Amino acid sequence: MTQLALVIDLNVCVGCHACVTSCKEWNTSGVAGALADENPYGADPSGTFFNRVQTYEVGQFPDTQTVHFPKSCLHCEDPPCVPVCPTGASYKRKSDGLVLIDYDKCIGCNYCSWACPYGVRELDEKEKVMKKCTMCVDRINDENLADEQRKPACVLACPTNARLYGDIHDPESIVSKAIRENGGYQLMPEWETKPANHYLPRRSASAIDNVLSRNVEQQRPNELKATDAPAKP
Amino acid sequence: MNPAFSVIFLTTLIGAGQGLFLALMAIQSGIIAVPSASARLFFIAGDAVALAFLVTGLVASFFHLGHPERAWRAVAMWRNSWLSREVIVLPVFMAVVALHGLCLHTGFAYADQIGIAGAVLCIALFYITAMNYVCLRFLQEWATPLTIVNYTLLGCASGFTLATALAAAMEPALAPDLGRWALALTLLAASARIASLIRNARLRPKSTLQSAIGMRHPHIVQKAQGFMGSAFSTREFFHGRTRQVVQGVKWGFLLLAFVAPAVILGLGSTDGRVSLSGASIAFVTQYVGLLAERWFFFAQARHPQNLYYQAAS
Numbered sequence: 450m451t452q453l454a455l456v457i458d459l460n461v462c463v464g465c466h467a468c469v470t471s472c473k474e475w476n477t478s479g480v481a482g483a484l485a486d487e488n489p490y491g492a493d494p495s496g497t498f499f500n501r502v503q504t505y506e507v508g509q510f511p512d513t514q515t516v517h518f519p520k521s522c523l524h525c526e527d528p529p530c531v532p533v534c535p536t537g538a539s540y541k542r543k544s545d546g547l548v549l550i551d552y553d554k555c556i557g558c559n560y561c562s563w564a565c566p567y568g569v570r571e572l573d574e575k576e577k578v579m580k581k582c583t584m585c586v587d588r589i590n591d592e593n594l595a596d597e598q599r600k601p602a603c604v605l606a607c608p609t610n611a612r613l614y615g616d617i618h619d620p621e622s623i624v625s626k627a628i629r630e631n632g633g634y635q636l637m638p639e640w641e642t643k644p645a646n647h648y649l650p651r652r653s654a655s656a657i658d659n660v661l662s663r664n665v666e667q668q669r670p671n672e673l674k675a676t677d678a679p680a681k682p
Numbered sequence: 683m684n685p686a687f688s689v690i691f692l693t694t695l696i697g698a699g700q701g702l703f704l705a706l707m708a709i710q711s712g713i714i715a716v717p718s719a720s721a722r723l724f725f726i727a728g729d730a731v732a733l734a735f736l737v738t739g740l741v742a743s744f745f746h747l748g749h750p751e752r753a754w755r756a757v758a759m760w761r762n763s764w765l766s767r768e769v770i771v772l773p774v775f776m777a778v779v780a781l782h783g784l785c786l787h788t789g790f791a792y793a794d795q796i797g798i799a800g801a802v803l804c805i806a807l808f809y810i811t812a813m814n815y816v817c818l819r820f821l822q823e824w825a826t827p828l829t830i831v832n833y834t835l836l837g838c839a840s841g842f843t844l845a846t847a848l849a850a851a852m853e854p855a856l857a858p859d860l861g862r863w864a865l866a867l868t869l870l871a872a873s874a875r876i877a878s879l880i881r882n883a884r885l886r887p888k889s890t891l892q893s894a895i896g897m898r899h900p901h902i903v904q905k906a907q908g909f910m911g912s913a914f915s916t917r918e919f920f921h922g923r924t925r926q927v928v929q930g931v932k933w934g935f936l937l938l939a940f941v942a943p944a945v946i947l948g949l950g951s952t953d954g955r956v957s958l959s960g961a962s963i964a965f966v967t968q969y970v971g972l973l974a975e976r977w978f979f980f981a982q983a984r985h986p987q988n989l990y991y992q993a994a995s
C-alpha cells in the first residue's frame with residue numbers, strides 16, 4: 450500500500466515562504482475554486498492557506514537556534530479528522546493514503562477541524578467548505594505533466610530542497626531513506642495519529658558538513674562538544 | 683475552543699426538551715404521582731412544548747453550517763460519526779414526540795408504547811450528543827464519561843424544572859412532586875458538574891510545544907506563526923477572553939443554573955404549593971445558567987492546535 454508523504458528537513462529550511470506562495474498560487478488557480486482572501490490589503494487580512502511556515506527560537510540567548518517550521522496537513526495514517534465527518538466529505542484515499550475533502554459534499558460543520566490536533570484545516574470564508582493540503586492531487590495525478598513536474602508545488606518551489614516527496618511505505622523511496630538515515634520524526638506522537646509527513650531533526654552543530662563549522666570545530670573542538678551549542682559563524 | 687452560539691443553543695434547547703419529555707414519561711409510568719383524568723391535556727401540551735424546544739434547537743444548529751442546504755448529507759456516515767448519528771436520532775425523536783402527542787389527542791391506543799420508544803430515543807440522544815465531544819480525545823477537558831453524565835443530568839434538570847412550570851399552569855396537583863424531582867436533579871447535576879470542574883482543573887495537557895514541533899529543548903518560543911493577520915486557526919479554537927471573564931462565567935453558571943433554581947424550587951416544595959411565576963423564574967434562570975455553562979464548557983477546552991498559533995508577525 451502506498452502512503453504519499455512529505456519529509457521536511459529542518460536543517461535546510463531557511464523560512465523563505467516559497468512553498469507557501471507556490472502552494473497558494475497553484476491551489477487558488479485550479480478547477481476546485483479559489484482559496485478565499487478576505488481583506489487582503491486591509492488592516493486584518495485573513496485567507497485560506499494549505500501551508501504555513503512558522504518560526505521558533507530554541508534555546509536561550511546567546512545559545513539559540515532559529516527553526517523555520519513549515520506545517521501543512523500531515524496526511525495521517527490514522528487520521529482522527531476522517532471518522533468524525535458526518536457526510537463522508539473527508540476521506541482517506543486507499544490508493545495513495547492521501548486525506549482529501551470532497552468540496553461538493555462538505556456541509557461546513559467545522560467538526561473535522563476540531564478533530565485535527567495540528568490546526569491545518571481551514572474553513573474557506575467564501576466557499577464555506579473545509580479545505581486543506583491535497584498534496585497537489587491535481588498535479589501528481591496529471592498524466593499530461595512531465596514526470597519531474599508531477600510533484601506538489603511546494604516541493605518544486607523550495608530553493609533549498611528542504612521538502613522531499615514520496616511513498617513512505619516503499620523502503621527504497623527517497624523519503625523512507627531520509628527518515629531512516631536522519632532520524633525522521635512525527636509531530637505530537639502522543640495522539641497516535643501516525644502522521645505520514647515526517648520532519649528531519651536539526652543535526653548537532655559539530656556534525657554539520659560545511660566549511661564554516663569545520664573551521665570552528667578545528668579551532669574550538671572542546672568547547673563545542675561540551676556545550677552542544679549551535680554553530681556560530 | 684471558541685464557543686459557537688449555534689451549538690450552545692442546540693445542546694441546551696434540545697436538552698431541556700428531552701428532559702421535559704422524560705418528565706412526562708415519569709408521570710405516565712407512575713414514577714411520579716398518577717395524574718387526574720384531565721391530565722391528558724397536560725401531556726399534549728407537554729409534548730408540544732418539548733417539540734418546540736427540539737425544533738428551535740435544530741433550527742439553531744443550522745446556523746453552524748456553511749452549507750445548511752446540504753445538511754441532509756450528514757446522515758451518511760452513521761457507522762462511524764457521532765455527529766451523523768445525532769443528525770439521524772434527533773429528527774426521529776422529534777417525530778416520536780409528535781406522534782405521542784397526536785395519539786393522546788386523537789385517543790389512539792399505543793400512546794404508552796410510543797412514549798417508551800420516545801424515552802429510549804431520548805436517552806440515546808443524550809448519549810450521542812455528549813459523545814460528539816467525548817470522542818475528541820485530545821480535547822482532554824471533554825474526553826471523559828463525566829461529559830455524558832453532565833449533558834444528561836443538565837438536560838434532565840432543566841426539563842423537569844420546565845415540566846414543573848407547565849404543571850403549575852395546567853395541572854397544579856402535579857407541580858409539587860415535579861418540583862421535588864427538579865430540585866433533586868438540579869442538585870445531582872450540580873455535583874456532577876462540580877466533579878468535572880475539579881477534574882479539569884487538575885488536567886495536565888498531554889501536548890506541549892516540544893511535542894508539537896518535535897524538539898526536546900525546554901526553552902522554545904514561537905517567533906512567527908506564519909501570518910500577520912488572523913486565520914481560521916486563530917479564530918475557531920480560542921475564545922479570546924481574559925481569564926477573569928472565563929472565571930466570572932463559571933461562577934455565574936454555578937449560581938444561575940444550580941443555586942438560584944434550587945432555592946426557588948426548594949421554597950416552593952416546602953409549603954406544598956408551587957406558583958407558576960416561581961417555577962417559571964426557576965426555569966428561565968436555570969436556562970440562562972445553562973447557556974453560560976455551555977459557553978464555559980467550550981471556552982475551557984484547550985485545543986492542542988493553539989500551541990502552533992502563539993505569535994503573530
Ligand code: SF4
Binds near residue numbers: 521525531548565
Ligand atoms: S494532519 Fe490533521 S487534517 Fe491532516 S490527516 Fe492528520 S488529523 Fe487529518
Ligand code: SF4
Binds near residue numbers: 554578
Ligand atoms: S466541515 Fe466538511 S469535511 Fe469537515 S466534518 Fe464537516 S462535512 Fe466533513
